[in-house]
Amino acid sequence: MRTSTDAVVIGSGPNGLTAAVTLARAGLDVLVLEAQPVAGGGARTLESDQADGLHHDICSAVHPLALASPAFRQFDFAARGVELIAPETSYAQPIDAHQAAIAYRSLERTAAELGADGPAWRNFFDPLVENVDLLTEVALGDRRHLPGGLLNPQGIGALVRAGLRVIEQATPAWNMRFRTDLGPALLTGVAAHAISPLPSPAASGTSVMLATHAHTVGWPIPVGGSGALTASLISDLEAHGGRVVTGAEVRSWKELPRARAYLADTSPAGLLRIWGDRMRPAVRRALERFRYGDAAAKVDYVLSEPVPWADPRVGAAATVHLGGTRAEMAFAEAEVAAGRMPQRPMALFSDPSIADAGRIVGGLRPGWAYAHVPAWYPGDVTEAVTAQIERFAPGFRDVVVSARCTPASQMSEHNANYVGGDIAAGALSTWGLLARPRLAWDPYATSIPGVYLCSQSTPPAPGVHGMSGWHAARRALAQRFSLPVPSLAP
Numbered sequence: 001m002r003t004s005t006d007a008v009v010i011g012s013g014p015n016g017l018t019a020a021v022t023l024a025r026a027g028l029d030v031l032v033l034e035a036q037p038v039a040g041g042g043a044r045t046l047e048s049d050q051a052d053g054l055h056h057d058i059c060s061a062v063h064p065l066a067l068a069s070p071a072f073r074q075f076d077f078a079a080r081g082v083e084l085i086a087p088e089t090s091y092a093q094p095i096d097a098h099q100a101a102i103a104y105r106s107l108e109r110t111a112a113e114l115g116a117d118g119p120a121w122r123n124f125f126d127p128l129v130e131n132v133d134l135l136t137e138v139a140l141g142d143r144r145h146l147p148g149g150l151l152n153p154q155g156i157g158a159l160v161r162a163g164l165r166v167i168e169q170a171t172p173a174w175n176m177r178f179r180t181d182l183g184p185a186l187l188t189g190v191a192a193h194a195i196s197p198l199p200s201p202a203a204s205g206t207s208v209m210l211a212t213h214a215h216t217v218g219w220p221i222p223v224g225g226s227g228a229l230t231a232s233l234i235s236d237l238e239a240h241g242g243r244v245v246t247g248a249e250v251r252s253w254k255e256l257p258r259a260r261a262y263l264a265d266t267s268p269a270g271l272l273r274i275w276g277d278r279m280r281p282a283v284r285r286a287l288e289r290f291r292y293g294d295a296a297a298k299v300d301y302v303l304s305e306p307v308p309w310a311d312p313r314v315g316a317a318a319t320v321h322l323g324g325t326r327a328e329m330a331f332a333e334a335e336v337a338a339g340r341m342p343q344r345p346m347a348l349f350s351d352p353s354i355a356d357a358g359r360i361v362g363g364l365r366p367g368w369a370y371a372h373v374p375a376w377y378p379g380d381v382t383e384a385v386t387a388q389i390e391r392f393a394p395g396f397r398d399v400v401v402s403a404r405c406t407p408a409s410q411m412s413e414h415n416a417n418y419v420g421g422d423i424a425a426g427a428l429s430t431w432g433l434l435a436r437p438r439l440a441w442d443p444y445a446t447s448i449p450g451v452y453l454c455s456q457s458t459p460p461a462p463g464v465h466g467m468s469g470w471h472a473a474r475r476a477l478a479q480r481f482s483l484p485v486p487s488l489a490p
């Protein structure tokens with residue numbers, strides 16, 4: 001390792017790599033240190049230990065935010081040969097063996113198939129879809145600056161309409177506009193991505209944003225798996241003189257080469273381990289109080305056939321939300337929040353081969369799934385997830401060749417940021433979103449000059465969008481190097 005460099009990034013998740021690319025493109029010498037043997041953090045695609053030649057996305061798999069993110073739009077994965085294929089069916093919500101609600105790219109088609117809930121769905125999403133770029137800029141901003149487009153009557157109107165919808169879906173009046181189980185369940189499956197009690201403002205905001213993307217950019221699957229995204233970022237970093245060293249866990253600032261800026265793609269706990277002894281006591285205490293959320297337990301399947309969904313429309317979806325009705329999902333999430341493992345947990349499933357046939361090897365395909373569980377839950381959830389799928393796809397068990405669970409309590413072994421299995425690296429409560437990681441004008445600052453936090457534990461929020469890294473790198477460029485922000489375009 002060199003003894004000095006311009007900037008060191010600790011962690012090679014999408015945020016760390018976006019920060020590194022931004023700094024390297026500004027002409028700086030950048031070194032990325034990654035604890036794991038493979039770079040990419042929450043966007044890694046690893047060879048299966050269950051079937052030769054098959055690959056699993058061990059964390060993220062479906063990427064509406066990679067297409068919507070202002071940073072990644074500029075980076076332009078497509079121009080770099082990374083194909084993100086958004087199926088016409090964004091996500092599906094089976095309700096029982098005979099009924100399912102489907103979100104298509106087309107808002108019209110979605111509304112048409114929702115029956116009596118169709119007009120309410122169209123009315124809810126029409127103004128959101130119309131203003132998706134502006135709303136995305138707000139949602140993926142640093143929560144400290146308002147996009148210019150907001151500062152006119154049309155922008156303010158769009159924000160108010162979005163805000164009213166978020167409030168509606170965050171209150172017990174959330175069923176008011178719907179007449180059947182379909183519309184509410186279709187929204188709640190997305191809200192549940194927040195792994196928090198339902199209804200709540202954070203869950204509602206999550207559903208409004210991600211469901212709007214379902215009707216615009218879609219929910220794409222990267223050809224070759226999520227690792228294709230991080231491989232592309234690494235390739236650009238290297239083309240600009242930067243490098244990634246894997247197997248290099250940073251435990252203390254004393255181990256680091258001298259640099260003018262350090263950006264930590266770590267959890268607050270990770271940041272405290274490395275720099276806690278040099279932080280202002282008030283900042284250290286605030287980060288020690290940082291609340292982690294409940295967890296996910298992963299299940300990677302090897303399947304011999306497509307899942308035999310009772311409703312064949314479900315099989316075309318990039319993601320299937322397995323939780324049944326709105327009431328059932330709210331109950332399961334409440335159980336998790338109370339620290340109890342639900343009998344029927346909220347689970348997500350994706351078969352990447354519906355968009356990328358190359359993922360099928362020797363007739364076998366990977367099945368990606370995870371279930372929501374209490375923080376640190378040590379149990380194997382394979383049976384619980386399998387039972388949820390079987391409920392809506394009778395005969396599923398017959399196509400399972402093998403399955404492997406990573407319990408929540410072990411998630412941090414392959415990514416230290418997932419404390420207790422919290423895949424969002426911080427609870428998605430209202431406070432947890434507004435004061436992420438603490439209440440401060442600059443959420444990326446750590447009180448140590450030149451040291452920034454740049455992971456999903458900072459604004460905007462979790463997801464593969466690179467925006468936390470971009471926001472933190474912009475600050476480092478201005479404050480440490482007096483350099484302008486470079487373009488990320490190819």
Ligand SMILES: Cc1cc2nc3c(=O)[nH]c(=O)nc-3n(C[C@H](O)[C@H](O)[C@H](O)COP(=O)(O)OP(=O)(O)OC[C@H]3O[C@@H](n4cnc5c(N)ncnc54)[C@H](O)[C@@H]3O)c2cc1C
Pocket residue numbers: 010011012013014015016017033034035036039040041042043058059060061062063064065248249250251265266267270296298370414415416417418423424454455456457462463464465468
């Ligand atoms: C099961 C699962 C499913 C998910 N599904 C989706 C999805 O479909 N779509 C989506 O958009 N998002 C999804 N996510 C969330 C997404 O993966 C994260 O929001 C995203 O990866 C966060 O990026 P990041 O750069 O902040 O951190 P991470 O991707 O978590 O990367 C942090 C990196 O830092 C490294 N690191 C930490 N501490 C140190 C240290 N001390 N020294 C050196 N290296 C260190 C870690 O090893 C890791 O590589 C999922 C996550 C999981 C776990």
